[in-house]
Amino acid sequence: MSNPVIELRDVKKSFGPVEVLKGVNLKVYAGQVTALVGDNGAGKSTLIKGLSGVQPYDSGTVLFDGQEVDIHDPIQAAELGIEVVYQDLALCENLDIVQNMFLGREELLQKTLDEPSMELQATKALQSLSVRTVKSVRQKVSSLSGGQRQTVAIARSVLRNAKLVILDEPTAALGVAQTEQVLNLVQRLADSGVAVLIISHNLADVFKVCDDISVLYLGRMVTQIETTETTQNDVVGYITGTKSVED
Amino acid sequence: MTNQNSTGLNLAAQEIASGHEGGVVDQVKAYFARVKNGEMGALPATGALLVLTALFAYLSPYFLTKLNFANLFVQAAQLTTLAIALVFVLLLAEIDLSAGVAAGVAMDVFYLTTTFGVPWPIGLVSALLVGVVLGFVLGFFVAKIGVPSFVITLAFFLGLQGVALILLGDGGLFRVEVPEVRAIMNDNLPVWGGWLLLAIVVLVSAGMGFYDRYRRTASGLVNRPLSLLLIKLAFMTAVGGGVVYVLNLNRSASVKEISGVPIVIPIVLLIIFLGTFLLDRTKFGRHLYAVGGNPEAARRAGIKVVRIRITAFVITSSLAVVAGLFHVSRIGVVEAAAGRTIVLSGVAAAVVGGVSLFGGRGRLIHAALGAMVISIIDNGLGLLGLSAGISFVVTGTVLALAATVDAVSRRRSGGIRRS
Numbered sequence: 294m295s296n297p298v299i300e301l302r303d304v305k306k307s308f309g310p311v312e313v314l315k316g317v318n319l320k321v322y323a324g325q326v327t328a329l330v331g332d333n334g335a336g337k338s339t340l341i342k343g344l345s346g347v348q349p350y351d352s353g354t355v356l357f358d359g360q361e362v363d364i365h366d367p368i369q370a371a372e373l374g375i376e377v378v379y380q381d382l383a384l385c386e387n388l389d390i391v392q393n394m395f396l397g398r399e400e401l402l403q404k405t406l407d408e409p410s411m412e413l414q415a416t417k418a419l420q421s422l423s424v425r426t427v428k429s430v431r432q433k434v435s436s437l438s439g440g441q442r443q444t445v446a447i448a449r450s451v452l453r454n455a456k457l458v459i460l461d462e463p464t465a466a467l468g469v470a471q472t473e474q475v476l477n478l479v480q481r482l483a484d485s486g487v488a489v490l491i492i493s494h495n496l497a498d499v500f501k502v503c504d505d506i507s508v509l510y511l512g513r514m515v516t517q518i519e520t521t522e523t524t525q526n527d528v529v530g531y532i533t534g535t536k537s538v539e540d
Numbered sequence: 541m542t543n544q545n546s547t548g549l550n551l552a553a554q555e556i557a558s559g560h561e562g563g564v565v566d567q568v569k570a571y572f573a574r575v576k577n578g579e580m581g582a583l584p585a586t587g588a589l590l591v592l593t594a595l596f597a598y599l600s601p602y603f604l605t606k607l608n609f610a611n612l613f614v615q616a617a618q619l620t621t622l623a624i625a626l627v628f629v630l631l632l633a634e635i636d637l638s639a640g641v642a643a644g645v646a647m648d649v650f651y652l653t654t655t656f657g658v659p660w661p662i663g664l665v666s667a668l669l670v671g672v673v674l675g676f677v678l679g680f681f682v683a684k685i686g687v688p689s690f691v692i693t694l695a696f697f698l699g700l701q702g703v704a705l706i707l708l709g710d711g712g713l714f715r716v717e718v719p720e721v722r723a724i725m726n727d728n729l730p731v732w733g734g735w736l737l738l739a740i741v742v743l744v745s746a747g748m749g750f751y752d753r754y755r756r757t758a759s760g761l762v763n764r765p766l767s768l769l770l771i772k773l774a775f776m777t778a779v780g781g782g783v784v785y786v787l788n789l790n791r792s793a794s795v796k797e798i799s800g801v802p803i804v805i806p807i808v809l810l811i812i813f814l815g816t817f818l819l820d821r822t823k824f825g826r827h828l829y830a831v832g833g834n835p836e837a838a839r840r841a842g843i844k845v846v847r848i849r850i851t852a853f854v855i856t857s858s859l860a861v862v863a864g865l866f867h868v869s870r871i872g873v874v875e876a877a878a879g880r881t882i883v884l885s886g887v888a889a890a891v892v893g894g895v896s897l898f899g900g901r902g903r904l905i906h907a908a909l910g911a912m913v914i915s916i917i918d919n920g921l922g923l924l925g926l927s928a929g930i931s932f933v934v935t936g937t938v939l940a941l942a943a944t945v946d947a948v949s950r951r952r953s954g955g956i957r958r959s
Contacts, residue, residue: 381836385833386900404822406823412761428556432559
């Protein structure tokens, strides 16, 4: 495997006396889907917030494409090519799909919105992910289902040429068919060469789509293991702390 | 593995529509499908306008006279401008109860400066500056400090009434002796001016329509059927032509001829045009809708939410001053009590027209239509010789109805999930 897109070495973060991340290592590769699992309070959110620049780490090394970087705010993370798709989606229901995909990064022509160009690019981004469920790019988001909204949110990261896409519980609120759609989408996203990091509580999903699994337990990375070399039972053991790599 | 960008990888070409496909029939069907989904737009207000016009024409012989027709437009101008002003804060799900009295205070400043010999344009600029400053302060309290807009603008509503009393002294009416200002509501364009106005409106609409089509074609995108644009333009020409024709007839009951389009009409049209351009075609407009729809999503997308909110309050207060200017132009005096009640009619007009109180939905033209509805109710009931009491009851009922439609259509379009 080539170099990882993002690598964390001995990353630490404390909130007052509480040490949330106690020296975490993580590698995420281009074209691969990496799962980040762990029980509530294991430090998943804190790890993600550090990567997205919302809450910088206290110490440790972050390598992006092999270069050491210091991510201290969200704009800088976006400039590097790190996109986070949040659980609650962060879409505006009163706007249509194109308007949402370009929100905050509208393209202008003579100081006015360049709608044709944005519409074209949004359509191409959706097509590149083989999205079939969206009828019109000018639909209001309020008329979309949960799965379609997730699709739009993921396609937005494609549009921005993201190198690393972090998905926070992408299937948590979805039904069976929609979960399937979103997982397929995640797979295609990775196939197009993007590094994908998924936070999930749903191990069935994780085993279906992820290439490798990282398990956080009380602020430490218990293991990062290829999916084919482990079982759901083992992973549950890692998550709950009843099993460690030395076993 | 290569990193493919958004334009690089096209698997088997998936057709994703843009809503521009199909003939006129398909477009009309799509429109009604949207209406069914709760995007009512201007439909209820347009319907109400037609029904009310028919009703009052049947009930009162004076309603459809040339004189009343012109009066209606002049009477509606102030409310229309105020309703348009309020749209900018309503889109953020905020409210500005102080807009009316703020305009009153600004016009007091106009009266005082011009009375002391300052040229009227400078007086007008000072009045507008009062609006800008008040709007900025309100926006600061709401966006930066987090005081609910209902409370802070209520505080200003009370406080500014006091300021008006202090500025003008107790009671009384003060004549504004500026002919240019009096002309806005009382003078008319020459006959050719009305036709020129119509020509400009139609040509600008056609120009923008064809430019948009050209841009879409150049990008290889589908256009709506050309006939749809032509029908729109033809409809616009016919209705506008009818209005200009009637307004150009002599409507005077005495020897002195009164005819022509009132000067206030092109001013209101210009405000609607510029405001709509700002909302529909600029980054600021897009961000305003985004903040109104989901402030958290807007913030995460890098939009400066505080700045957008403050700007919206500044626009509302400044446009409200223009509405106040129209009021002073019509009645010719300033008074300490000005603007106390009209602000609620302004909110009512916007909501009746289809601007959502929940934020993120509505257009300026909706507010203008709503203002016409409220004005027709006022005007018609007045002609029937009914008491002011009845007028308030009817207007209140219409507002309650409109707010109910707003809430129901919001639920139908799925917006209830995030409340």
